Amino acid sequence: MPVEEPHRVACHLDLLLEREGLTLTELARRIDVTIANLSILKNNRARAIRFSTLTAICDQLRCQPGDLFTLDSVE
Amino acid sequence: MSPAPASVLSRRLRTVEAVLTVLLVLLVLWIGALLLGPNGLGVVGDLGGPIHTDTNAVMAVTTELDTRVTVAGAPTTTDTTDGTRDAVSGGRPVEISGPYVAQVSFLDPSPAQRVIWLLSELVGPLLASVIVILLLLVAVSARRGDPFTRANTARLRAIAALVMVGGTAVSFLSSVVSMWLVAESPAGRIVTPSVSITLLPLLVGLLVLALAEVWNRGVALREDTEGLV
Numbered sequence: 001m002p003v004e005e006p007h008r009v010a011c012h013l014d015l016l017l018e019r020e021g022l023t024l025t026e027l028a029r030r031i032d033v034t035i036a037n038l039s040i041l042k043n044n045r046a047r048a049i050r051f052s053t054l055t056a057i058c059d060q061l062r063c064q065p066g067d068l069f070t071l072d073s074v075e
Numbered sequence: 076m077s078p079a080p081a082s083v084l085s086r087r088l089r090t091v092e093a094v095l096t097v098l099l100v101l102l103v104l105w106i107g108a109l110l111l112g113p114n115g116l117g118v119v120g121d122l123g124g125p126i127h128t129d130t131n132a133v134m135a136v137t138t139e140l141d142t143r144v145t146v147a148g149a150p151t152t153t154d155t156t157d158g159t160r161d162a163v164s165g166g167r168p169v170e171i172s173g174p175y176v177a178q179v180s181f182l183d184p185s186p187a188q189r190v191i192w193l194l195s196e197l198v199g200p201l202l203a204s205v206i207v208i209l210l211l212l213v214a215v216s217a218r219r220g221d222p223f224t225r226a227n228t229a230r231l232r233a234i235a236a237l238v239m240v241g242g243t244a245v246s247f248l249s250s251v252v253s254m255w256l257v258a259e260s261p262a263g264r265i266v267t268p269s270v271s272i273t274l275l276p277l278l279v280g281l282l283v284l285a286l287a288e289v290w291n292r293g294v295a296l297r298e299d300t301e302g303l304v
Contacts, residue, residue: 037304047302 008072013042016061016068031056088218095211102204109196114189134192135180136253141267142174179262188256195252202241209234223290223297231287235280242276 017024024042028035033053040046054065061068079087111118114134152159152168161168181188209230216222250270257266 033304040302041304045302046304048300049304053304 008074009044010070010072011041011044011046012068012070013038013057013061016063020061022060027057027060030060085218088214092211092214092218095207095214099204099207099211102200102207105200106197106204109193109200114184115193133180133182134184134189135178136192136256137176137178138253138257138262138266139174139269140177141265144173144175144265146171146175174267179257179260179266181256181260184256188259191252192256195249198248199245202237202245206234206237209237221297223293225294228287228291228294231283231290235284235287237280238276238283239280242280243272243274246271246273246276 013024017027024038025035028038031053033056037046041049054068057068058065108119109115149171150169151162152170153162154160155165159168160166181192184192213222213227213230216224216227247270250272254268254270257263258268
């Protein structure tokens with residue numbers, strides 16, 4: 001198994017979905033990404049995201065990348 | 076060039092699985108025929124059909140005859156004013172020379188001879204069955220979407236080892252058993268004992284090992300994209 005690289009990037013997909021009144025399933029269908037991958041993203045288990053996927057999510061949720069991701073402060 | 080659609084790839088992989096499954100079934104039938112046939116437990120007679128082999132009915136080995144053995148009626152040549160010609164037809168000459176390969180059939184083998192022969196015949200298809208099962212597992216994992224796993228790398232390395240070591244051992248064992256059986260029999264008078272080993276399993280095994288290492292690189296690349304959305 002690969003070593004997990006620590007990061008402090010938090011994903012706010014759940015909040016944006018709620019704001020737009022969309023389900024994860026519907027978003028997955030619209031942007032042609034699997035529900036499994038979107039779920040990985042939503043639960044902060046993703047290690048990387050393609051720019052094409054980021055563009056598609058931001059288009060559908062009418063947001064900027066900075067709305068989708070924020071950097072948690074160091075505790 | 077864009078990759079084939081997933082449905083096409085899935086269909087191709089199912090075809091590969093089907094072919095491997097048929098091969099495995101034939102190997103199992105072959106093993107069963109040897110074990111249950113006249114030279115094994117004697118439960119069934121010569122089964123005939125697509126799995127019939129001569130060795131199923133009569134215990135036999137193929138061996139090289141001594142160089143002193145000649146073939147009666149072999150073509151001979153004669154010198155003519157037009158050059159060397161066939162002695163009978165006068166046409167273009169040919170020559171037949173040994174050593175000749177013959178099948179030695181054991182019409183009444185002892186129990187020990189039968190058991191040893193049977194074991195030497197079983198090792199090949201048993202080895203092939205294990206290899207086909209490993210290949211089938213790789214094919215199934217590919218169809219299910221994730222072929223580049225450490226388990227598949229281990230399977231390919233195991234196949235390489237089985238082919239290299241097992242294949243060479245089977246060839247050697249078969250040669251030794253044939254030599255022993257024939258040397259103990261009246262045919263030993265016209266057979267020069269020799270043991271032969273083919274290097275082909277070694278070469279094929281090395282190729283599979285190279286493939287396994289390339290596959291391992293694929294596993295590393297796959298793990299690199301773990302969690303990529």
